[in-house]
Amino acid sequence: MSDAPKTTDAPKTDAPKTDAPNTGESPKPIEITDPVEINVDGEQLTVQNGELLIDACERNGTYIPRFCYHPRMNPVGMCRMCLVEVDSGRGPALQPSCMIPVSADMSVDTTSDAVAKVQDGVLEFLLANHPLDCPVCDKGGECPLQDQTYAYGPGESRFVEEKRHYAKPISLSETVYMDRERCILCDRCTRFADEVAGDPLIHFINRGSSTEVNTFPDQPFSSYFSGNTVQICPVGALTAKPFRFKARPWDLTVKESTCTRCSVGCRITVESSRDEVLRYQGVDSDSVNWSWLCDKGRFGFEAYNSPQRLREPLVRDAEGELAPVRWSEALGLAADQIRRAIESRGPASVAVIGGARSTNEGAYAWAKLAKTVIGTDNCDAQLGDGLPAEAVLGLSGLTIDELCAPGGTVLWLGPDPLEELPVLQLRLRHAVINDGVRIVEVGSRVTGLRDLVAQRIAARPGETPGVLRQLFETAPASGDTGLATAAALLREAGDDLRVVVGRPNLAESEDVVLESISVLRSSVPGARFMTALGRANVRGAIEAGLAPGLAPGGVSLSNAAVSDAWSTVPAETGSGSAGILEAAAAGRIDVLVLLGADPISDFPDRSLARRALAATPTVISVAPLLDASAAEARIVLASAAFGEVDGTTTNLEGRVTAVTQKVNPPGTARPDWSIASELAVRIDPAVELGRSAAALAEEMWSLSDAYAELAERPESPSGPEGVLCSAGHALELPATPDVELPAPDSYSLRLVIARKLYDGGTLLAASDSSAGLADDAVALLNPADAAPLGVQNATRVKLTSANGNVTLPARADDSVQRGVVVVHHNLAGADARSLVAAGDTVCDVRAEVA
């Protein structure tokens, strides 16, 4: 998309009506399987039998004005703006085109005098109560009501009476404001909340002459998806606090990009004014996000605009304080330390952790720096909270569309999609409710899929492989048990089973997940997998080579078809994050690079992460904000963040889409790839890593056949659907280690550390509107486990494991399975990771009232 100012000209009356306004809401693509002929304004069209008239017309170039109709929601016919004259053989009659399915030989007139008069009338009625405050309204300039009034409405109003007045604005939630005067009761936000998000917390209240959209008193619209209502509001009734009064729409310039707050990879527009990003809007990518975003993604730009952003590199001075220095000094010191480490103890004493928050180009540059220039294979994009790279790349790729394909059966072993992959939750919800998809979930607590699952099987941490064996290998006794129902559902699916795996519990080792995968692969050879890992570009970073034993393109180092760019590769295979941190804690790592990674906050064994950082002489953190690990580093290199770099990212499907630079990084912060490139030349002056992100991408894509399409058309990720590179990489899954669970013990509870959408993450903490949304840490127990302990509401309990203890408030919660205690990761008040030791299969804890 060009950087030209956004189209803001309202369609003029003399302009052809085929000019659809730039709302980003086009009819969803369909395939014509049952063609019928209809006549629209004298033109014969071939359209799909049964599709909505409003969509059929728009697809063929006739835009019918509307307010309430949204192509991704069910029609309601509330606003009457889309009335057209339809003749199905009994003479023309005015019909709402959003409610009329086309049928053969329908004759439609969208421009007749009657239609023009009714459009004029509908607008005059809407404007009877709608204030004419466009000059101070955030929507002015991109407002469907404003635009359509210009195009189809009366020149002036006959309404001279006083308009209604309400207190303005009222707060529907932490982020969404409501100006009730402006509301035209189109039912879009309330329908979205009910139909799409499944959080019907806003509703029409006081129906009648004083209908308004509102919440129940003291029960705010605290949906993870509330920001979407602001985007689809056809007037300025709903506004988002982060954007309110920040800019006029015509001052914004727009570029399309991909959200990198989680691995779903929603397409967005990045909109900025005066070199500051002011909002993101969802873009309708039919295979990914259907125009929806979660609030964490939508308002994520606040973190990058934060005054806490690092503007220049920092180096620890003589007093031990991090102080700003010039880039040449910081890079020189970093290169010196790396060179010295290589010379004294060999390249394996340098390690790189992270890269999953970078672009593919950034990750590739760092992989190349580490593996060819430095010569170390101690690289890992994951922080002990993921799956082995071979599993991420080697399991056959399942796209979101395939996962949600009508009539399918999904076996969900992944994390809570609502908390970690919110827009995937929306797609699944739609699939279950509208397309007959059935979900069988195996896990130790009720997730966001609660009402959507066909059958949920409770399994304590570590027990999932056993449950799967029961489901697939020993036919469960028939009867009305959940296990029998689930087994029947899975049997029915046969080989066409779609499995989602991930790390639902940070306190459960990845070996358990690997064993589950191996059980499934032997029982259902045709099963297809999706690896649902949370970090945005984890798959891309692994494909770029940031994983032990792998070269770019998902080939193992040993049989890498080595190109010129990869002429030397490390001789010995390195370790993943856990191994790197253990080596570091034992004093065997001299330089540890944290590439946008924060092991102190994210590595499941916090104590190991702390010990490792303390024992490493030179920790280099490449980060946009000073996170907990960067604060411990010797050198902090300020990196450019999302919206400040060009490149590509790869989502959980393997879909490569473009991320674009819209604004300049603050101060002298630079892209990850450029930092790697500068370091490379300082380590070895003969090396040239890459001159630009595009050059790095070109080199990376030439390395493997999997990227043939990208190599051929490097501009292709810019489209809303990106390029799907999910062709399986021929990688052997690591051998499944024998998983041994501790003996069952009736006094112990098994720990689950799960994630919440809003936690104490560095980016969230730097966002004004999201910082207050994180809850405090609570230990959740099944009521049957809570009662004998005497846990009332907010009783403080002490959880003790073999590795440590934490004390925090507890609450009985029947969404938690018996014998399990759930503590969420990275919330204020308690860090359950101090109970966990890396390497343990599961973590058993004792709970007692503190």
Place this chain on the structure above:
Amino acid sequence: MARLNADNVALAERIIARYPKPRSALIPLCHLAQEQDGWLSEEAMAHIAELIDCTPAQVLGTASFYEMFKLHPVGRYCVNVCTNISCQLLGGEELLEHAEETLGVRSGGTTEDGMFTLEDVECVAACTEAPAVQVNYRYFHRLDTEAFDELISALRAGELEDSVPPHGTLAKVRQELDGDRVANITAPQDQSKPVWIERAEAAARSGGDDS
């Protein structure tokens, strides 16, 4: 004031069981809550939402449509004075003014003792008996100012307890249907035969005529 009490929760569950979908019981449960407290409180709406598995906002959305669900506390007696055309021509507005003086509250207000809430209302379909007044939706016809004062003192003295129950009371007799008399508690899309059709068909097959 409060959530539904234990007796009413039990009754609510019986009411919910009469419908194919729990949400269909929304309005009957609002009535039940109003019967318990005299008005429909936020706590009661939140409780109803729990019982029928929807959100409180959805309960409020429905309840706030209906004038006869009171979303604020009202007196024991809701006195509605009609000021629509027939009653107005025959002194309805004067009667309302008099009522405001007698009760010491403006229309819409509740007396301090919590006995009366005065409201002026649109046509209550008693034009032949104008000016008409309703007390808790029981009619009092052709009232002049003296008759109105007498009505108020009779209500205050508790002389009309039998004919005018406290606000919110639904009915003296609650209908309970036996299982075999209930018609088709299935979801609309589930087209199984209701028990009474099956019974009639069985009777027809056996040649008898006991339907």
